Amino acid sequence: MTETYDVVVAGAGHNSLITAAYAARAGFRVLVLEANEQIGGDATSEPLTLPGFLHDSCASAHNLIQTNPMLRNNELQLDRHGLEYIRPDPVVVMPFLDGETLTMSLDLERTAAELARFSAHDAKAYRGLLADWELMAPVVGEERANPPRLPSEVAARTEASPMGPAMERIRRCSALDVINERFEEPHVRAFFAWMAFMTVEAIDQPGSGLLAFSLVAGRQRSGWTTPRGGSIRLPLALAAVIEEAGGRVMTSKPVRRILLEGGRAVGVETADGSRFEGRRAVVSTIHVKHLLGMVGEQHLPAPFIDSINRWKPSIGMFATHYALSEAPRFGAGGGRESVAVAALESVDELCALLADERSGRIHLDEPVLLVITSSLVDASRAPAGHHTFKVVTFVPYDLQGGSQRWDDLKAEVSATLFEKLCRLSPNLSRRIVLAEHVESPLDMERRNPANWHGSCHGGAATPDQTGYFRPAAGWSSYRTPIEGLYQTGACTHPGGSISGLPGRNCASVLLGDLGSSLNEVIGIKSLAAKP
Numbered sequence: 001m002t003e004t005y006d007v008v009v010a011g012a013g014h015n016s017l018i019t020a021a022y023a024a025r026a027g028f029r030v031l032v033l034e035a036n037e038q039i040g041g042d043a044t045s046e047p048l049t050l051p052g053f054l055h056d057s058c059a060s061a062h063n064l065i066q067t068n069p070m071l072r073n074n075e076l077q078l079d080r081h082g083l084e085y086i087r088p089d090p091v092v093v094m095p096f097l098d099g100e101t102l103t104m105s106l107d108l109e110r111t112a113a114e115l116a117r118f119s120a121h122d123a124k125a126y127r128g129l130l131a132d133w134e135l136m137a138p139v140v141g142e143e144r145a146n147p148p149r150l151p152s153e154v155a156a157r158t159e160a161s162p163m164g165p166a167m168e169r170i171r172r173c174s175a176l177d178v179i180n181e182r183f184e185e186p187h188v189r190a191f192f193a194w195m196a197f198m199t200v201e202a203i204d205q206p207g208s209g210l211l212a213f214s215l216v217a218g219r220q221r222s223g224w225t226t227p228r229g230g231s232i233r234l235p236l237a238l239a240a241v242i243e244e245a246g247g248r249v250m251t252s253k254p255v256r257r258i259l260l261e262g263g264r265a266v267g268v269e270t271a272d273g274s275r276f277e278g279r280r281a282v283v284s285t286i287h288v289k290h291l292l293g294m295v296g297e298q299h300l301p302a303p304f305i306d307s308i309n310r311w312k313p314s315i316g317m318f319a320t321h322y323a324l325s326e327a328p329r330f331g332a333g334g335g336r337e338s339v340a341v342a343a344l345e346s347v348d349e350l351c352a353l354l355a356d357e358r359s360g361r362i363h364l365d366e367p368v369l370l371v372i373t374s375s376l377v378d379a380s381r382a383p384a385g386h387h388t389f390k391v392v393t394f395v396p397y398d399l400q401g402g403s404q405r406w407d408d409l410k411a412e413v414s415a416t417l418f419e420k421l422c423r424l425s426p427n428l429s430r431r432i433v434l435a436e437h438v439e440s441p442l443d444m445e446r447r448n449p450a451n452w453h454g455s456c457h458g459g460a461a462t463p464d465q466t467g468y469f470r471p472a473a474g475w476s477s478y479r480t481p482i483e484g485l486y487q488t489g490a491c492t493h494p495g496g497s498i499s500g501l502p503g504r505n506c507a508s509v510l511l512g513d514l515g516s517s518l519n520e521v522i523g524i525k526s527l528a529a530k531p
C-alpha cells in the first residue's frame, strides 16, 4: 500500500528536519522517514555508557546555528518545544605540559587579559582579529544563509565589502598563515590553531583562512553552547513543530530507493518494501555517495555523477565517551573545571597530525584533543555528582592496511589518548572511570551512513567542494538533476556542523518552487503569535 503526502523527506538529521518543519508550517502534508531508531543523526544524545548518563554521541557545540535566522529570529519558536541553550563559561581551558594554562572566557576583557599574560602584542592582535571579523562576518553570513553563488560573484562581493581585496586575500590564505602572521607567542599560536581546526578542516591548506576568524569569534560570543538536555533536544523540538503542523516523523524506516515516474521523483521505498508518495517533492539528506544508487545512475547526467565520484571525505573523528564518578579538572596545581578543554602542544604538532592523516597514520605522539564535560552545566546529563566526559581526536578513516583495522586498534588508541590526557589533569585517572564507550570513524559511519568514510561534515570543505561546487557545479541550489528531488544536509552549501543553514536554505528553494515562501511561513507564524 502506498501512503500519500505532499513532501516526503528521507532522513531525519537536524537539517532535513528544518526543511520539513518549514514545509509543514507552510501547510504541506509532510512525512519524514529516518533509518535509525532515533531521529537527529549526528545531533543526538544517548545513554552510551550507563543508565542515567546522557552522552552527546557526536556533536555537542551548537555554535553555528546561533546566527541562523531560524534561531536568531525564533522563526519556528523552538523554545516552545523545550529548546534552551546554555553558554558555558569559561569557554575553553587549554593546559600545556609545561604547566601553562590558557583560559578563554565569555568576557572579552578577561580573554584579552589572559592572552596578555603570554604576550601583550597577541592580546592586541586578538582585538584586531575580532574587529576584522566584524567587517567580514556580514559578507560571510549572507553567503552562508543563501543558496550559493558563482565564484566570480562571491569574489566581486568580497572585493566590494568593507575590507575589500584584503578580505579576498584572507579567503585565499590558509588559517595557519593568518595565525602565524598575527600572533607571535607559541602557546597563543597553538590556541588559535586548535580553535581554527574545530570544524576538522586542513587549516594548513589555502582557502581555509576565514576559519582563523570565524570559529574563535563564534566561541567568544556564545561559548561551547549546548542545549539543556543534550544535542537531541534540537531535533526533538523540530519534530514537535512538524507534528504540531500535521506532519509525521517515522523512525526505523531506511529509505532504499527514490521512486521516479517519467523522470520525476514521486516518492520513496523503504527497506521493508513500504512506499510513500511525495506528490509535490521528495527531499533527501542521504549522503550523495549513496544517493546515486538509490536514484539509479542511468537517470543522472554524467557531470553530476563525475562530481559525486570525485567527492572527498573530510578528516575522520575518533571519540571515547566516559561515565565519571567526579568532575575532571585541568591545568597545573588543583586545575579547574571547564565544559570544553583543548589539548595541542604546538602548531607543529597540528601540522604533524595533518601529515599523518594524509598518510593513513594515527597521530598519537602528542595528541590533538577536544574534551567535553557537558554535565558541568547541565545536571540532566548524569546522576548527581557524576559526569559525562567525551574525548575526541582527529584521525584517518583509511588506515594504512585498510579501514577495517579500526576494529582491532580502537581500544588501544583510546587507552593511549586517555593516558596522555591524564598528564594534563590533577584528578583524571582510571580511578574515576565507571564505564566507557569507544567509536572509531568506522563506527561513526556504521551509526549514521551520512558519516561516509568517517566524514562527519558530509565531505571535505576544500575550495572545489564548497559553495557553488557543493555537491556538484550547477546542482548546488538544493535542486538535483531529477525534477522534484531536493537535497539538503552536510553535503550541500554551506556544509557540515550544526548550523541548520543547509536545511533552511533548502526550505527557501523548495517552498519557492511549490508556490510558497519562507517569508510567508514566517509571516503566518508572526500573525499567529499576535494576541
Ligand SMILES: Cc1cc2nc3c(=O)[nH]c(=O)nc-3n(C[C@H](O)[C@H](O)[C@H](O)COP(=O)(O)OP(=O)(O)OC[C@H]3O[C@@H](n4cnc5c(N)ncnc54)[C@H](O)[C@@H]3O)c2cc1C
Residues within 6 Å of the ligand: 010, 011, 012, 013, 014, 015, 016, 033, 034, 035, 036, 039, 040, 041, 042, 043, 057, 058, 059, 060, 061, 062, 063, 064, 253, 254, 255, 256, 285, 286, 287, 317, 319, 392, 444, 447, 448, 449, 450, 451, 456, 457, 458, 488, 489, 490, 491, 495, 496, 497, 498, 499
Ligand atoms: C563525533 C562528532 C562530533 C561532532 N561535533 C560537532 C560539534 O560539536 N559541533 C558541530 O557543529 N558539529 C559537530 N559535528 C558535525 C555535525 O554533527 C554534523 O555535521 C551535522 O550533525 C550533520 O547534520 P545533517 O543534518 O546534515 O545530517 P546528519 O546528522 O548526518 O543526519 C542524516 C540523517 O539521515 C539518516 N539517513 C541516512 N541515510 C538514510 C536512509 N537511506 N534512509 C533514512 N534515513 C537515512 C541518518 O540516519 C541521519 O539520521 C560532529 C560530528 C561527529 C560525528
